[in-house]
Amino acid sequence: MLVSVNQTWATISGDFLIAALLIYSLALLAFAGDFAFGRPRRAAADRELGARGAQRARVAQLATVGAGTAAAGDAGLPDRPEGVRDGAAAAGGPADLLPAARLSAWQAVNEAGSWVRAAIGLSVLAVAAHVVAVVARGLAVHRAPWGNMYEFITALTCIAGLFFVYVMVRYRVWSLGVFVMGAIVLALGLAETLIYTAAGPLVPALQSYWLSIHVTAMTLSTGIFFVAAVLGLLYLVAQRYRRRMAAGKIDGGNGLLARIPTPEQLDKLTYRAVIFGFPIWTFGVIAGAIWADQAWGRYWGWDPVETWAFVTWVLYACYLHARATAGWRGTKSHVIQLLGFASLMTNMLVVQVFITGMHSYAGVG
Numbered sequence: 001m002l003v004s005v006n007q008t009w010a011t012i013s014g015d016f017l018i019a020a021l022l023i024y025s026l027a028l029l030a031f032a033g034d035f036a037f038g039r040p041r042r043a044a045a046d047r048e049l050g051a052r053g054a055q056r057a058r059v060a061q062l063a064t065v066g067a068g069t070a071a072a073g074d075a076g077l078p079d080r081p082e083g084v085r086d087g088a089a090a091a092g093g094p095a096d097l098l099p100a101a102r103l104s105a106w107q108a109v110n111e112a113g114s115w116v117r118a119a120i121g122l123s124v125l126a127v128a129a130h131v132v133a134v135v136a137r138g139l140a141v142h143r144a145p146w147g148n149m150y151e152f153i154t155a156l157t158c159i160a161g162l163f164f165v166y167v168m169v170r171y172r173v174w175s176l177g178v179f180v181m182g183a184i185v186l187a188l189g190l191a192e193t194l195i196y197t198a199a200g201p202l203v204p205a206l207q208s209y210w211l212s213i214h215v216t217a218m219t220l221s222t223g224i225f226f227v228a229a230v231l232g233l234l235y236l237v238a239q240r241y242r243r244r245m246a247a248g249k250i251d252g253g254n255g256l257l258a259r260i261p262t263p264e265q266l267d268k269l270t271y272r273a274v275i276f277g278f279p280i281w282t283f284g285v286i287a288g289a290i291w292a293d294q295a296w297g298r299y300w301g302w303d304p305v306e307t308w309a310f311v312t313w314v315l316y317a318c319y320l321h322a323r324a325t326a327g328w329r330g331t332k333s334h335v336i337q338l339l340g341f342a343s344l345m346t347n348m349l350v351v352q353v354f355i356t357g358m359h360s361y362a363g364v365g
Contacts (some may be wrong), residue, residue, distance in 0.1 A: 009140035010199040016133035017154060021192065023126035024161070024185045030119035031177035035256060038115035108172055116174045120165070123181065127161040134158050140199045144212045146219050149353065150197040157188050159223025167227070167269065175260045180230050187226075210291035217284030222344060224277030225316075228270050229341040232334045235266040239331055267330070271323050274337060278316050285309055304355045308347035315340035 109120055134155050138145035146155045164180045167173065202211070241257045244250045261269070288309070289299040300306060319337040322328035 005199045005201070006140045006142070007199075009136045013133045013136035013140055013145075013199070016129045016136060017188075017192065020126050020129035020133055021185065021188050023122055023129060024181055024188065027119050027122035027126055028178060028181040028185055030115055030122055031174070031181060034113065034115035034119060034174065035178060035259060038113045109169065112172070112174055119174070119177055120169065123161070123165050123168075123177065127158070127165055130154075130158045130161055137199060141201070143202060144216060146215050147202045147206055147211065148197050149348070150191055150195050152215070152219060152222075152348070153187060153191040153195070155219045156223040156226060157184050157191070159220055160184055160226040163224055163273070164227050167273070171269065173261055173265070173269065176231070176234070179234055179260075180227060183226070183230050208291065208295070210287065210294070214284055214287040214291050217280050217287060221277040221281035221284060222348075224273055224280070225341055225344060228273035228277065229338060231266055231270040231273065232337045232341075234260060235263055235270060235334050236331060236338075238266060239263040263330075267334070270334065270337065274316060274319060274323075278320060281313060281316065285313055304351045305347060308343060308351050312340055312343040312347060315343055 109117055112120075134145050137151060137154070141147070146152045160180070161184055164176075164184075168177060168180075238257060238260055241250070242263060260266070288306070292301070292306070293299045315336060319333055319340060322333040322336055
């Protein structure tokens, strides 16, 4: 049955998406402003916090070799900042990824400085506008708003924005905003300029309730993997930077790279993102197989898109296995994770668009 497009909602969706793109860009500028102007004041506070953490760690170490618990408690140390474990601040950040901890989210953001407050406020506003745009698109076409490549990319960047705002506030990783928001602005900008597709009805093959199950799972997991890929790239850059610094190959250092979380922190964040997204991707692959059986009479036919989806699943499974194996932590595991994302992007932007198969209805214009 042909369903007419509600042009009012379609216009609202387009307007809010452009607004979201502009606000994301402003948030990106605010994050960049924090790098340029907002760090000196916090650096002194971080050094003081680090000194407190290191002092408490030394006292705790003495206590374990016989100084006694009572002596450690009467050492006259300044109170430990709420939500920071012993020694955690000495690493210059949330070394063990403690949630902004027992500080409320508002308190943590308020302490971060005016640039960060502006950047987070703009990020939240941009994500809200993005959500309205995606919902309005669905109302315009009377279905789940990810029936073609344009809609899929706008939806997955929305998920990426939502997921990153949560991660950023929970773990106080403001310094990652300039990188993740930059990637979102780039992806959304390319979607708006190169593959824009007007609101319209679905092709017959996609007119099924399974669209709301299979493609929704793929959209959610891809948005999460998008954030994980940015974090993985930063890990590789930060790890190389730290090694060159340790080897004395860099004299002055790089102020930008010095301010991002440590490789250990990035490693943990990436792992947590992938381990959250992987079950959703797995469910999406299974749901796709069930949909294929109903539509084409077989669960699996080695269609190019199915094959690449399976390759992507295998690569992310290898990453999780490697991450859990001591000999494959670090750089090697992140290379596997990035290969998984590269496979996902190849499937989405090359296989579905240029290779003929049962899934050749992505629509890019």
